[in-house]
Amino acid sequence: MDKPVIIFGAKGIATPALEIFNSNEVVVYGFLDEDEKTHGTEINTVAVLGNPEDDGFLKLIGKKTEAFVAVDDVKYRKFLVELLNERRKVQPINAIHQTAYISTDAALGHGNFINARVTLGAGSELGSHCILHTGAIIDHKAKLGDFVQVGAGSVINSEVTIEEGAFIGSGVTIVSGVTIGKNARVGAGSVVISSVDAGTTVFGNPAAKV
Incomplete structure (x- = not known):
């Protein structure tokens, strides 16, 4: 995979998702999470950049980066998948x-x-x-x-x-x-x-x- 990945979610399976991409030598650009308390923090030196609905980050998806949804809650997981489908016309990897x-x-x-x-x-x-x-x-x-x-x-x-x-x-x-x-x-x-x-x-x- 040539493009780096943005991980949606910074809790739950986000950390093992980062480890998975590391195991495949795929660069993780950063995390996006709805919890503002996580913004500016780091997970294993990778920054939590902001909110998943922020257009400034969303516009990177598909052009410069791929996306992966690392959210355990099914309802919110579906919401984020639909967000990527509708606003960026992409599927998570x-x-x-x-x-x-x-x-x-x-x-x-x-x-x-x-x-x-x-x-x-x-x-x-x-x-x-x-x-x-x-x-x-x-x-x-x-x-x-x-x-x-x-x-x-x-x-x-x-x-x-x-x-x-x-x-x-x-x-x-x-x-x-x-x-x-x-x-x-x-x-x-x-x-x-x-x-x-x-x-x-x-x-x-x-x-x-x-």
Whole structure:
């Protein structure tokens, strides 16, 4: 990648996003964050420049820099993605750690956060703007929709479908063939052996509705 990156967000996954770009020798130009208290501070010597909606910084996106949205909150993440789509006509780039394994025939969308030692297996499909934390395993032919978050060390087995906006906590196991519905939530450490309805929260071994 020739262009430097501006990271939207200076909390949560912003620091590991910086580390990901560093691991790939990509220059990070700076951070933008809505919290004015962060402006003028630094994260590992990289400055928080100002607000994500500031046209002075936005006008750099697409021409001189790329953008990555490093925000955990799905609602605000969607807002920033739409902001970049509408005002700069660009999609955020993927942040993929150098130690992640991406199968040659895995399909990826835009703006995904893929941390260290994540595995995307053969024929797996990852939508856009997903967050895959350290060591998550997405096995062959699993399909993840947009804005899905998968916690550290979770195992998504083969041919699982996870629909848009679903949250999978850390250390979760989802057995083959299960579907996790839109905006569903799976608590940390759960073992999911049957499909989960949209908007439902489940927890436990085996996972049951909370």
